[in-house]
Amino acid sequence: MTRGLLTVTLVAAVALAAVADAATPSVQIKEFKFVPALLTVPVGATVTWINGDEEPHTVTATDRAYTSSGLDRKDTYAHRFTTPGTYTYFCALHPHMTATVVVK
Amino acid sequence: MERRRFMQCLAWAGTGLVWTARGGVLSATVLGEASAAGADFTFGQISDTHVGFGGEANKDAMGTLRDSIAGLNALEPRPAFVLHTGDLSHGQKPGAFDTLAGSLKAVRTEKIVYIPGEHDVAIDGGKEYLSRYGAGTYENRGYQSFDYRGVHFVGLVNVLSYKPGVGGALGDEQLAWLRKDLDPLTPSTPLVVFSHVPLWAVYPAWGWTTADGEQVIGMLRRFGSVTALNGHIHQVLQRVEGSITFHSARSTAFPQPAPGAAPTPGPMKVEAGQLRRLLGVREVHYVEGTAPLAVVERPLA
Numbered sequence: 001m002t003r004g005l006l007t008v009t010l011v012a013a014v015a016l017a018a019v020a021d022a023a024t025p026s027v028q029i030k031e032f033k034f035v036p037a038l039l040t041v042p043v044g045a046t047v048t049w050i051n052g053d054e055e056p057h058t059v060t061a062t063d064r065a066y067t068s069s070g071l072d073r074k075d076t077y078a079h080r081f082t083t084p085g086t087y088t089y090f091c092a093l094h095p096h097m098t099a100t101v102v103v104k
Numbered sequence: 105m106e107r108r109r110f111m112q113c114l115a116w117a118g119t120g121l122v123w124t125a126r127g128g129v130l131s132a133t134v135l136g137e138a139s140a141a142g143a144d145f146t147f148g149q150i151s152d153t154h155v156g157f158g159g160e161a162n163k164d165a166m167g168t169l170r171d172s173i174a175g176l177n178a179l180e181p182r183p184a185f186v187l188h189t190g191d192l193s194h195g196q197k198p199g200a201f202d203t204l205a206g207s208l209k210a211v212r213t214e215k216i217v218y219i220p221g222e223h224d225v226a227i228d229g230g231k232e233y234l235s236r237y238g239a240g241t242y243e244n245r246g247y248q249s250f251d252y253r254g255v256h257f258v259g260l261v262n263v264l265s266y267k268p269g270v271g272g273a274l275g276d277e278q279l280a281w282l283r284k285d286l287d288p289l290t291p292s293t294p295l296v297v298f299s300h301v302p303l304w305a306v307y308p309a310w311g312w313t314t315a316d317g318e319q320v321i322g323m324l325r326r327f328g329s330v331t332a333l334n335g336h337i338h339q340v341l342q343r344v345e346g347s348i349t350f351h352s353a354r355s356t357a358f359p360q361p362a363p364g365a366a367p368t369p370g371p372m373k374v375e376a377g378q379l380r381r382l383l384g385v386r387e388v389h390y391v392e393g394t395a396p397l398a399v400v401e402r403p404l405a
Contacts, residue, residue: 032368054159055370056195058226062268069227070195073159090268092226093195096311098268 026050027099029057029071029091034099043103046080060092067092145253148176148183148213149298149386151190151335152355154223155204156197161358161371162379169207171404172356172385177212179387184252186213189335189353190221190263190300196228201236220246221300221336222263222271230264247278249285255390256289258282260299262314271311272301272336279319291326294390298333304343304350307363312337324348331388337363338372339382354384354403380404 051071060067068077091097193200238244303317338360341352359382384403
């Protein structure tokens with residue numbers, strides 16, 4: 001009985017850890033680059049982008065399934081990834097800026 | 105075509121210059137020495153107003169826009185029309201198109217002809233822009249041509265097909281339209297072609313190029329006088345290739361660095377006294393018959 005309770009507690013702790021991780025992943029936009037250019041997150045994670053440039057940038061899915069508005073300096077954008085896969089995105093104002101989010 | 109000169113770049117001295125084009129070759133004189141007398145008509149160019157910009161490079165972009173409008177309104181004779189070569193807004197900030205429309209009501213001219221920049225279409229693929237400015241363009245697509253007193257004007261859209269790794273491009277449909285549009289014209293027809301992103305490869309590393317621009321240039325080569333105007337790079341830059349002269353315009357909002365002169369093409373911060381020398385508008389004088397076009401750069405200070 002004690003052992004069963006312990007297992008439940010551990011599962012809950014693991015689940016909490018996953019939620020915590022999912023809440024924190026972020027991508028910095030700096031000097032016309034997404035950093036990191038490759039980010040791996042668990043299913044259900046919400047990724048936040050923060051623009052550190054004077055120039056506005058966007059976070060736009062390659063297939064345009066989602067897009068931010070034009071992000072000014074210090075503006076942020078968040079998107080939740082609910083399905084496993086490899087998602088490429090770019091800046092629709094500066095299309096040489098490309099990066100990838102892998103959802104596992 | 106017998107006169108051929110490549111890459112004519114001019115350092116900016118901070119005062120106005122007049123560009124007189126004959127057979128595609130430009131010569132420059134100082135603004136005060138130039139005269140619009142004898143010109144059949146004059147038109148203005150305004151570019152990269154970036155309504156909504158609030159960065160450090162210019163804390164008063166609406167103020168410099170007002171000054172640019174005042175510069176246009178001071179022209180004698182009054183410009184027949186004004187071309188806006190794109191980036192009306194700064195990343196489609198809500199209300200920016202309304203604000204710009206309100207400001208440009210003050211321009212003393214018959215009409216303003218618009219083409220979009222990537223800042224006007226990147227967020228929604230051009231929906232809002234075309235709903236406002238698409239009327240009168242080819243199938244509501246934003247590109248258009250018109251004739252004014254013997255000169256054929258063509259406004260191209262090279263910002264609607266941005267995708268990862270590829271910026272400026274016209275696309276096959278627009279190229280086919282352009283071919284049809286130019287086909288009936290005789291080689292002696294003076295052409296003015298305007299786009300937002302430069303048609304030639306100014307600096308591809310910063311996206312200052314049009315992927316299929318060479319196809320456009322190929323269609324223009326048979327004409328004896330072609331003036332190609334663009335915005336996008338927020339600085340004056342000229343290039344002459346055969347009978348085609350390319351001119352990049354200043355922004356009314358903020359300057360950008362010379363190609364490769366900074367790590368990124370972001371807004372360039374300059375000393376307060378310098379800023380107005382790097383912003384401004386342009387006027388073009390056309391004289392019928394001999395077909396010289398005088399392109400005048402007007403900095404705000």
